[in-house]
Every structure is written in structure tokens, then in C-alpha cells.
């Protein structure tokens with residue numbers, strides 16, 4: 021974001037325009053002021069109101085990007101932090117990823133499928149960024165970092181607790197270099213007994229309440245495939261950063277933004293904390309175990325595939341389930357469409373039968389009801405069930421495999437699934453920006469090679485002279501270290 025001078029004292033809300041309108045231009049007769057002062061206040065305000073913005077003449081989505089001008093010092097690695105900075109890059113921020121010389125983000129080499137090429141783990145989380153290699157623990161590296169801090173708007177990091185301080189990048193130091201700098205961090209836990217712990221995805225899922233509420237009530241806790249600890253926290257952090265940027269427009273000051281993975285997961289498990297409190301007032305009647313007569317304990321139990329919204333729902337077999345592991349559909353017996361469900365499955369008498377007509381009567385009989393619905397779903401493919409139900413506004417969800425999602429044309433059309441070309445690995449599929457802005461359309465650009473933009477950033481962004489760049493490089497700070505230093 022372009023730096024601008026901040027008024028010494030922020031004017032009171034809503035007063036800027038009125039003041040400017042009332043102030044006479046230099047040298048003009050005060051008569052004008054007197055005249056306008058006599059006019060009703062409303063009219064003055066109307067006069068000063070900003071003009072409606074003109075409709076852009078540029079093609080759709082090509083009139084700049086939402087975060088144009090925002091510079092991000094991206095000190096993130098693995099998944100949580102990179103998810104956040106990738107989102108910011110998709111919205112147009114200039115994201116400069118600082119990586120350790122020689123190795124870079126550890127995920128470059130993790131789960132490699134193409135020998136010698138950056139892994140999909142890395143490429144799918146680092147689109148639209150530039151990469152500079154820098155040893156932050158060397159003097160020259162720190163000099164470059166200082167300039168990066170002074171140039172950028174936001175520093176994003178997800179190092180282990182204390183690592184940034186150990187590097188010498190304390191909040192006080194960063195703030196003294198650039199008081200406008202926003203420092204955004206992902207940590208495993210917030211302040212408290214576990215704040216010093218290193219945390220990965222599944223640890224967060226377990227510590228944030230997801231695992232204890234996922235799985236079947238008679239089975240062990242389960243983690244989910246959705247990366248709610250890593251990617252979920254990255255999403256939370258991105259919102260924190262954009263909010264801090266917005267607040268900075270008013271205060272002129274940067275601030276710290278912290279997202280603890282435990283907090284992020286708990287936020288996503290909000291409905292389970294809801295149920296924890298409902299337990300004090302009796303059993304959770306919409307849970308399958310209620311219908312099965314299984315008593316509730318002290319904590320929110322695992323609810324299998326029950327719906328979190330209170331409407332009974334389960335996963336049912338569809339035609340082909342014997343050989344296709346994803347021939348299933350999620351079926352919700354939503355009260356308003358109950359009569360349509362009865363007709364569809366061939367049980368019209370259930371519409372009026374006292375055991376089935378009303379939701380409370382159905383609750384203890386859900387097993388029987390879903391078994392009957394499944395007899396019907398098993399006669400059709402999951403897509404045919406979906407089509408038949410959608411026509412009647414009955415909410416269902418086919419269990420889509422990753423293969424089906426990768427091949428789904430509508431997701432390609434919206435840019436939610438994109439094909440990206442990469443110089444060392446060739447073409448691959450990725451998930452594009454799931455957040456669609458009409459004026460800031462995302463083009464997904466490939467992830468950078470390690471240190472691909474080191475020279476460009478040193479010269480064009482940080483304005484080091486050719487001699488200074490030569491000195492920085494000779495010191496080994498960007499990677500071409502003499503052997504003794506590289507062995508560190």
C-alpha cells in the first residue's frame with residue numbers, strides 16, 4: 021500500500037467533508053461562506069457528497085486488484101502461513117517470500133511426485149508470489165530484511181514460537197523500523213500453558229475440539245481431511261490482516277495479528293460448543309444416539325454423519341456402492357420437505373401416520389426411516405438421486421471424489437479448479453481462489469522457483485545499488501556462501 025502522510029490528529033468521524041465544504045478558498049469574499057451558511061445544512065452536505073464512481077471502461081475484472089499496492093514480507097512455510105499469503109497474492113498484493121538459501125520452504129521437497137521439481141504441496145500453496153533467498157541469521161541478510169521491513173506493509177510468519185525474536189526481529193525492532201508494519205503470526209496455541217509448543221495440522225484438530233467430535237460415538241476420535249488447522253487458520257489470518265490494513269488507514273499504525281490454530285479450529289467447531297451447553301438441558305435429540313437409546317455423557321459426543329444443523333441427516337448408499345467407494349449421498353430429512361420425501365420413496369401413508377408425520381415422532385425412528393430411504397437411493401446413481409431430489413427442493417449432497425471434482429467442468433469455468441503450467445513439473449491442477457470479487461478477478465500464476473526473484477527484489481523493490489548487491493551476494497546471505505558458512 022502506498023505510504024501516505026498521516027494527519028497529526030484524526031478528525032472526528034464524518035467531519036472531514038463538512039469542514040472542507042465550509043472553509044472558504046483563500047482570497048475569496050466571506051460573502052460566499054455567509055451565503056452557504058444560511059442554506060439548510062442538508063444542502064451543504066448534499067453539495068459536498070462524493071460523486072458516484074464512474075463505471076470502469078476496462079474489461080471485466082481488469083481494473084486493478086483489491087490489494088494493489090500492498091507489499092507482503094512473506095516469512096511463511098508449510099501450509100498455514102502460505103495459505104494466507106497466497107490469498108493475499110490472489111487479491112493483488114505483492115507477496116515476497118523469504119526463504120532459507122539452498123533449501124527454501126521445506127515443502128518444496130516434501131511428497132515429491134516429479135523428481136527434481138517442486139512438490140505439489142509447495143506449488144499449490146505458493147501461487148502468485150515472488151521468492152528471494154536470504155539467510156536471516158547473517159549480518160547482510162538482516163540488512164536486507166531491515167529494508168524489506170521498511171518497504172513492506174505486512175510481515176506474515178508462522179515460525180515456531182520465539183523464532184522471529186531469536187532472529188532479532190522483535191516487535192519493538194520491527195516497529196521502530198516501520199511503525200506502519202503489521203506483523204501477522206500463526207501459532208499453535210495462544211498465550212497460556214501450551215504457547216511454546218510446535219503444532220501441526222492434526223495436533224490443532226485434536227486440540228481445537230474437532231477430533232473429539234468427529235467419528236462415530238462408539239469409535240475413536242477422528243481427524244478430518246479438510247485442513248481446518250492449517251488452511252483454516254491461514255484463512256482466519258488473512259481476514260485479520262485485511263482488517264488491520266483497514267484500521268491502519270485510520271490510525272496510521274501497524275499492529276500485531278495473531279491466529280492460534282487451536283482458536284481457529286474451535287471457531288470452526290462452534291456448533292459443537294453450542295451442543296456442549298445444550299447438554300445441560302437434556303439429551304441432544306437430533307443425534308442418532310438419542311434414537312438408539314444410548315445415554316449421553318458429559319461432553320459433546322461424536323455424531324457420525326449427523327447434521328450439525330439439527331435436521332436429521334445421514335450418508336446413504338447409492339447404486340454401485342459395492343464397487344465404488346464414493347457411491348453415496350448425504351440425505352437430509354428436512355421437516356418442510358418431509359411430505360415430498362414420503363412420495364418420492366413410495367411411502368405416502370407416512371405423511372399422515374402418527375409415528376412419522378411430525379419431526380418429534382420421527383426422532384426415535386430415524387434408523388428405520390433412513391433404512392427405507394436407502395432402499396430407494398440404492399436403486400439410483402448418486403447423481404440421479406440428486407437430480408430427483410433437487411427438483412423437489414429436497415437437500416442432498418453426492419459424495420464427490422477428488423477425481424470427480426478435478427474433472428468437473430463448472431469448477432474449471434469459475435476458476436475454482438485451474439490448470440497451471442510450471443517450468444520443471446509441467447501442467448498440474450490446483451484450487452484457484454474460492455473467493456470471487458467482481459472487480460478483482462484472480463489469475464493464478466505459478467509458484468516461484470527457489471530464489472527466482474532474488475536479484476529483481478534486491479534491485480527493483482529494495483533499490484540496492486549493483487555494488488551493494490554484489491556485496492550482499494559475496495557475503496553468502498542469498499545463498500552463494502563460501503563453503504565454511506554454508507555448512508552451518
Ligand code: COA
Nearest residue numbers: 098099100119120155156178179180183186207208218219
Ligand atoms: N534464514 C535463517 N534461518 C531461518 C530462515 C532463514 N531464511 N527461515 C527460518 N529459519 C530458522 C528459524 O529462525 C528457526 O531457527 P531457530 O530454531 O534457531 O529459532 C528454524 O529455521 C526453524 O524454524 P521453525 O519454525 O522452528 O521450523 P520447524 O520445522 O522446526 O517447525 C513448525 C515447524 C510448523 C512446527 C513450526 O514452525 C510451528 O510450530 N509454527 C507455528 C504453527 C504452524 O504454523 N504450524 C502449522 C504449519 S503448517
